[in-house]
Amino acid sequence: MSRRRFVDCAMTAVFWTSAAFLVLLLLVILLYVAANGWSSLSWEFLTEPPRDSMTRGGISTPLVGTLQLVVVSMFFALPIGVVTGLYFAEYSRNGLFTKILRLAIRSLAGVPSVVFGLFGLSLFVVTLGFGSSLLSAGLTLGCLTLPLVVTASEQAFRAVPQDYRDASCALGATKWQTIVKVVLPAASSTIITGAILSIGRVAGETAPIIFTGAAFYSPDFAKSLFEEVMALPYHIMVLATAGVNIEKTRPIQYATVLVLLALVLGVSSAGVVMRRRLRRNGR
Amino acid sequence: MKNDKVPSALVAVISSLGIFIMIFILYFLTTEGIPVLREIQLKEILAGRAWYPTETPPSLGMVPLIAGSLAVTLVSSILALPLSLLVAIFISDVAPSFLRDLLKPVLELLGFLPSIVLGFLGMVVLAPWLQERFELLSGLNLLNASVLLGVMIVPIVASLAEEALSSAPGELRDASFALGATRWETVRHVVIPWAKPGILSACLLGVMRSLGETMVVLMAAGGAAILPESIFDPVRPLTSTIAAEMGETPVGSAHYHALFFAGLILFAMTLAINMLSAWIETKGSVIRS
Numbered sequence: 001m002s003r004r005r006f007v008d009c010a011m012t013a014v015f016w017t018s019a020a021f022l023v024l025l026l027l028v029i030l031l032y033v034a035a036n037g038w039s040s041l042s043w044e045f046l047t048e049p050p051r052d053s054m055t056r057g058g059i060s061t062p063l064v065g066t067l068q069l070v071v072v073s074m075f076f077a078l079p080i081g082v083v084t085g086l087y088f089a090e091y092s093r094n095g096l097f098t099k100i101l102r103l104a105i106r107s108l109a110g111v112p113s114v115v116f117g118l119f120g121l122s123l124f125v126v127t128l129g130f131g132s133s134l135l136s137a138g139l140t141l142g143c144l145t146l147p148l149v150v151t152a153s154e155q156a157f158r159a160v161p162q163d164y165r166d167a168s169c170a171l172g173a174t175k176w177q178t179i180v181k182v183v184l185p186a187a188s189s190t191i192i193t194g195a196i197l198s199i200g201r202v203a204g205e206t207a208p209i210i211f212t213g214a215a216f217y218s219p220d221f222a223k224s225l226f227e228e229v230m231a232l233p234y235h236i237m238v239l240a241t242a243g244v245n246i247e248k249t250r251p252i253q254y255a256t257v258l259v260l261l262a263l264v265l266g267v268s269s270a271g272v273v274m275r276r277r278l279r280r281n282g283r
Numbered sequence: 284m285k286n287d288k289v290p291s292a293l294v295a296v297i298s299s300l301g302i303f304i305m306i307f308i309l310y311f312l313t314t315e316g317i318p319v320l321r322e323i324q325l326k327e328i329l330a331g332r333a334w335y336p337t338e339t340p341p342s343l344g345m346v347p348l349i350a351g352s353l354a355v356t357l358v359s360s361i362l363a364l365p366l367s368l369l370v371a372i373f374i375s376d377v378a379p380s381f382l383r384d385l386l387k388p389v390l391e392l393l394g395f396l397p398s399i400v401l402g403f404l405g406m407v408v409l410a411p412w413l414q415e416r417f418e419l420l421s422g423l424n425l426l427n428a429s430v431l432l433g434v435m436i437v438p439i440v441a442s443l444a445e446e447a448l449s450s451a452p453g454e455l456r457d458a459s460f461a462l463g464a465t466r467w468e469t470v471r472h473v474v475i476p477w478a479k480p481g482i483l484s485a486c487l488l489g490v491m492r493s494l495g496e497t498m499v500v501l502m503a504a505g506g507a508a509i510l511p512e513s514i515f516d517p518v519r520p521l522t523s524t525i526a527a528e529m530g531e532t533p534v535g536s537a538h539y540h541a542l543f544f545a546g547l548i549l550f551a552m553t554l555a556i557n558m559l560s561a562w563i564e565t566k567g568s569v570i571r572s
Binding site: 004005007008011012014015016018019021022023029033079080083084086088091097100101106108109110111112113114115116117118119122123126143146147175176179197200201203204205206207210211236237240241250253257260261268269272273276 | 488
C-alpha cells in the first residue's frame with residue numbers, strides 16, 4: 001500500500017472514530033440521565049407540587065410555570081419575529097434600514113443569555129415596573145428567541161415560489177393582499193416549525209429568568225402575569241445547589257432533569273422532523 | 284403591481300423593534316454599568332486582582348473574572364473545536380448518505396440540549412469523578428466546566444462547519460478525484476480551503492457561545508475568584524459572577540453597577556467575535572462570487 005493510500009485510510013479511521021465518539025458520548029449522557037431519573041418518575045410526580053421544603057412531592061408547579069413562560073414569550077416573539085421575517089423576505093431593499101436591522105438581529109442572536117437577564121431586569125422589572133414576574137421573564141425570553149423566529153420565518157417566506165406572488169398580482173391583488181392571502185398561508189407550516197424549535201430553546205433557558213421572574217419556591221401556579229413562577233430549569237438549579245438535603249433529593253433532581261430533557265428534546269425533535277418533511281415535500 | 288402604503292410602513296415599524304431591543308440592551312448596560320466608575324477607577328476594575336464585592340469598601344477588581352472567562356473559553360475551544368471539525372468533515376465527505384441523513388438532525392437536536400442539564404451533570408457526576416481520579420480538594424474546576432462547555436458547543440460548531448463544507452460544489456471534488464487524489468487529499472487541499480471562511484466563522488460562533496454560557500460555569504466551575512494557575516483550579520467567569528450575585532445585591536449599590544459593567548465587558552467581547560465572524564462570512568462569499 002502506498003503512503004498516500006495509507007494516510008487516506010488512517011484519516012478515514014480518524015473521522016469514523018471521532019463521529020462514533022461524539023454519538024457515544026451523547027448517548028451515554030442521555031441514557032445516564034434516563035437511568036437515574038426513571039425510577040422516581042410517575043404520574044404523581046408530574047401532577048403534584050413539591051412538598052416538605054421541596055424534598056418530596058412532584059414538579060407540577062415548575063412544569064406549568066415553564067409552559068406559562070413559553071406561552072408568554074411566544075405571544076411576544078412570534079408576531080414580531082414573523083413580521084420581521086416578512087420584512088426581510090418581501091419588503092427589504094438594500095437600504096440602510098435593512099442593513100441596520102440585519103446587524104441588530106445578528107447581534108441579538110449572539111448576546112449572552114445572562115446579559116438578556118440584566119436587560120430584562122432593568123427594562124421590564126425596574127423601568128416598566130412589572131416587577132419580578134411571569135410577564136418580565138416571559139418577555140425577556142421572548143427577546144432572546146426573537147432572532148431564531150426571524151431567521152426561520154424569513155427562510156419560510158423565501159421558500160414560497162415567486163409564481164404564487166406573480167399569479168396573485170396578475171389577478172389584481174395588492175401586495176398586502178398577496179401576502180396575507182397567498183404567501184402567508186403557503187409559508188405558515190414552515191413558520192410553525194420554526195416556532196416549535198424556538199419553544200425548545202425557551203423552555204431550557206435558565207440564566208435570563210433567574211432575576212426577572214423565576215421563583216425559588218411558590219406554593220401554587222401563577223394566576224396572573226404579575227406573579228413569580230417556578231420553572232423547570234431553575235428548579236433543577238435550586239434543588240441541586242440550594243435545596244434542603246441536596247444528597248437525599250438526588251432522585252428528584254434526576255427525574256426533573258429527565259422531564260426537562262424529554263420536554264426540550266421532544267419538542268425540538270418534533271420541529272426538526274416536521275421541517276425535514278416539509279422540505280422534502282417542497283422539492 | 285399595486286402597492287398599498289400603510290401595511291408596508293407598519294411592517295417596517297414592527298420590524299424595527301429588533302433594533303430597539305438591541306439599543307435598549309446597550310443603553311441599560313451602559314447607564315447601569317458606567318456609574319461604578321464614580322466610586323472606583325476604571326484602572327482598578329480592569330487591573331485589580333481582588334474581587335471582594337461585599338466588603339466595605341468593596342474591591343471590584345475584575346481581572347480574575349475576565350481571566351476565568353477567557354480560561355474556560357480557551358480550554359473548551361481546544362477540547363471541542365478539533366472534534367467538531369472532524370465530525371463535520373465526517374458528515375460532509377466521509378459518511379454514507381444514510382448516516383449523514385441521520386446525523387445531521389441528531390446534531391441539530393443536540394444543539395438544543397439545555398445547558399442546565401450539562402451543568403447539573405458536571406456537578407453531580409463529573410466533579411466527584413475528577414476529585415477521586417486526580418485526588419483534588421474539589422472536582423468543581425476549570426477543567427470540569429471546560430469539558431461540559433465543549434460537549435455543549437461541539438454540536439453547534441459541527442453543524443455550522445458541516446454546512447460550510449457541504450456547500451463546496453461537487454465538481455470541485457470530482458475534479459480532484461479525477462486527478463487521482465485520495466479522499467483525504469481532496470478534503471485537505473480542495474474542500475477545506477473552499478470552506479475556510481465558513482469553518483472559521485463556525486469556530487468563532489462556538490467560541491462566542493462558550494464565552495457567554497452561564498449555567499454550566501455557574502454550577503461546575505467552582506466559583507473562586509482567583510487567577511487560575513492550572514486546569515484544576517476553580518474559576519469564576521464573568522457570566523456566573525453576574526448570575527450568582529445579581530439576586531443578592533441591593534439595586535443601585537456599587538456592586539450592582541459593577542455587575543452591569545461586567546455584563547458590558549461580556550457584551551463587548553461577544554459582539555466583537557460575532558461581528559468578526561459575520562465579516563469573515565461576507566468576505567468569503569464575496570471572494571467566491
